[in-house]
Amino acid sequence: MRLLPWTSDDGKPCYLSTDNPHSRLSQLADDIEAAQLASAEQVLAGARAVLEDAKAGERAVRFALTRAVESLGDVLRVAVSRGGDTGVR
Template sequence: MTAPNELRLLPWSGPEGKPCYLSTDDRGGYMSRLADNIEAVQLGTAAELLQQASETLDDQDAALDEMRHLAKELAGTLRDILRVATSRGHLLAVSEPREPAY
């Protein structure tokens, strides 16, 4: 079984927005693959939204409501991507041997 400091932060939240974690030794298991796929979708969505944001910000005639909607979408996507980055950072810290400090 995975040690408590090796839990994987999943790319979705649980009840009341609390983080969800996966404890498994099988990185190729169903839940690990599901999390990997959802992370890939979230990263793809972020790339598409970044393109849309660039276009909207370049549009001098963009309506205030359109800008508010864009800001809301960007905030949600940023939250998702931060969770992905945190999860992957934890996975790297657990799986890669550390260099000795000199």
């Protein structure tokens, strides 16, 4: 069973049961995971820039933190999907 990089409409995890890593759904999940990881790199760079800016206001810091939390959730889901046990539930 593979944890997919998206949730159902009610927020529950979605899983894929297949032995074919080349199925359309497996490839879609791979593509989305790659996009999530690339996005996380950009969010990290942006958050670092905000933290380094002594003039950054509360709104900028809150925005950066919100995006960082979203990205961290995505990255943890990818880690679990790829067999890592993050200990986070």
